[in-house]
Amino acid sequence: MTDASQTAAGPFEGYLCFSVYAAGLAFNRLYKQVLDRFGLTYPQYLVLVALRQRDGRTVSELGEALFLESNTLTPLIKRLEAAGLVERRRDTRDERVVRVSLSDAGRALAVDIECVPPQIGEAIGIDHARLGQMAQTLDELAAGLRRAVRD
Amino acid sequence: MTDASQTAAGPFEGYLCFSVYAAGLAFNRLYKQVLDRFGLTYPQYLVLVALRQRDGRTVSELGEALFLESNTLTPLIKRLEAAGLVERRRDTRDERVVRVSLSDAGRALAVDIECVPPQIGEAIGIDHARLGQMAQTLDELAAGLRRAVRD
DNA sequence: GGAATATAAATCGCACACGATTTAATCGCA
DNA sequence: TGCGATTAAATCGTGTGCGATTTATATTCC
Numbered sequence: 001m002t003d004a005s006q007t008a009a010g011p012f013e014g015y016l017c018f019s020v021y022a023a024g025l026a027f028n029r030l031y032k033q034v035l036d037r038f039g040l041t042y043p044q045y046l047v048l049v050a051l052r053q054r055d056g057r058t059v060s061e062l063g064e065a066l067f068l069e070s071n072t073l074t075p076l077i078k079r080l081e082a083a084g085l086v087e088r089r090r091d092t093r094d095e096r097v098v099r100v101s102l103s104d105a106g107r108a109l110a111v112d113i114e115c116v117p118p119q120i121g122e123a124i125g126i127d128h129a130r131l132g133q134m135a136q137t138l139d140e141l142a143a144g145l146r147r148a149v150r151d
Numbered sequence: 152m153t154d155a156s157q158t159a160a161g162p163f164e165g166y167l168c169f170s171v172y173a174a175g176l177a178f179n180r181l182y183k184q185v186l187d188r189f190g191l192t193y194p195q196y197l198v199l200v201a202l203r204q205r206d207g208r209t210v211s212e213l214g215e216a217l218f219l220e221s222n223t224l225t226p227l228i229k230r231l232e233a234a235g236l237v238e239r240r241r242d243t244r245d246e247r248v249v250r251v252s253l254s255d256a257g258r259a260l261a262v263d264i265e266c267v268p269p270q271i272g273e274a275i276g277i278d279h280a281r282l283g284q285m286a287q288t289l290d291e292l293a294a295g296l297r298r299a300v301r302d
Numbered sequence: 303g304g305a306a307t308a309t310a311a312a313t314c315g316c317a318c319a320c321g322a323t324t325t326a327a328t329c330g331c332a
Numbered sequence: 333t334g335c336g337a338t339t340a341a342a343t344c345g346t347g348t349g350c351g352a353t354t355t356a357t358a359t360t361c362c
Contacts, residue, residue: 011204011216015268016282017178018197019289024175025218026296027168028349033300041317046169053162059341065162067176070341072319079317096327096340117166123299126292131167134292137285138170141277145177148274149184179319192347210311221311223349230347247310247357 020141030123034116038109043068044080045113048102051086052110056101058091067146085109171292181274185267189260194219195231196264199253202237203261207252209242218297236260 012018031042040048043066050065051057059070059077066073077100080086085106091097102110121131163169182193191199194217201216202208210221210228217224228251231237236257242248253261272282 011201012197014283014286016286016289017182017193017268017271019286019293020171020174020178021193021197022218023171023289023293023296025349026293026300027171029300030296031168032350042168042172043318046163046172050162060339067173068318069320071321071343074342076318094328094340098341117168120168120299124292124295125298126295132165134288135165135167135170137288138167138174141275141285142170142174142177144275144277145174145181147276148271149177149180176319183320194348211309219348220350222313222351225312227348245310245358249311 016141020138030120031116034119034123035113038113039083040109040113043072043076045116047073047077047080047100048085048106048110048113051100051102051106056099058097058099060097062100080106167292171289181271182267185270185274186264189264190234191260191264194223194227196267198224198228198231198251199236199257199261199264202251202253202257207250209248209250211248213251231257 028042031045035042035045038045046066047062050062057065059073062077063069063073077086077088081088085103086100087103089099089101091099121128124131126134163173179193182196186193186196189196197217198213201213208216210224213228214220214224228237228239232239235254237251238254240250240252242250272279275282277285
């Protein structure tokens with residue numbers, strides 16, 4: 001018996017941290033549903049989008065765009081490479097740097113997944129302007145958080 | 152050579168999914184800084200807060216509160232148990248159910264960590280009313296997302 | 303009462319995320 | 333020129349998340 005009136009959930013009313021956490025979980029699940037069809041995870045999807053916008057980014061540049069570091073990105077990119085979607089090459093001018101570029105298959109997939117954001121937007125059932133507003137609010141919050149982490 | 156003028160970051164302008172993702176990462180990092188001192192991770196912190204609000208919750212009830220399932224919660228709770236913060240007991244009336252309750256140490260820690268949210272709030276540097284507004288916005292978004300996942 | 307069904311946790315495998323460290327290449331500068 | 337400092341990735345270990353399955357207990361209903 002599930003008694004909705006008793007609010008088993010809800011010890012975190014007004015905890016912004018929890019709202020962000022829960023929204024992240026929920027977004028992740030929705031994206032998983034949509035991206036499973038393409039065999040991609042959400043961060044992998046982000047890498048493809050970033051590379052489509054500018055190919056041949058270095059691991060560090062991808063990290064700046066996605067707010068991730070090499071310890072997360074290296075294995076992720078290697079999985080994309082194993083899937084035949086990207087290629088990793090050491091920069092000839094600076095052998096420390098690894099440049100990531102889309103393969104033909106990766107470029108094709110990057111085009112295919114352009115349909116994802118509007119599809120998600122529609123599924124959420126909140127009007128577009130409001131979603132944009134939310135994004136702006138969150139970016140402001142994330143900026144505040146990153147400032148706080150840096151001290 | 153890092154060319155800041157070229158905006159290596161930023162291929163996700165206006166992508167709400169990315170704003171949520173990035174805010175989640177940023178929140179997680181800030182909380183990690185603060186919670187490390189208590190030897191807690193963020194989800195572990197949430198479990199303690201939930202149990203302080205009502206002790207003896209079942210794994211399922213914790214799952215409803217945190218939007219997680221037993222596959223995530225069981226190992227997490229076992230780590231809390233190993234740390235001596237909670238106790239796990241099979242319900243005598245229904246042996247399928249596991250009830251989780253705070254140990255003395257857990258209760259004490261649950262009191263200690265009450266200082267965390269205000270500390271975080273201050274670190275962010277965004278006024279309290281605006282934070283509450285953001286939480287409300289995000290809850291609305293998360294509700295929309297969960298509706299969409301259920302189809 | 304007993305077999306089919308349902309439910310609660312637990313288990314397993316995989317993919318992030320991240321602190322800490324390591325390796326390799328480049329830079330800075332005396 | 334050469335050596336210490338810096339930088340870019342990679343590696344390692346731990347802790348989530350989650351789909352899929354398994355195990356154990358409870359319920360249903362004939």
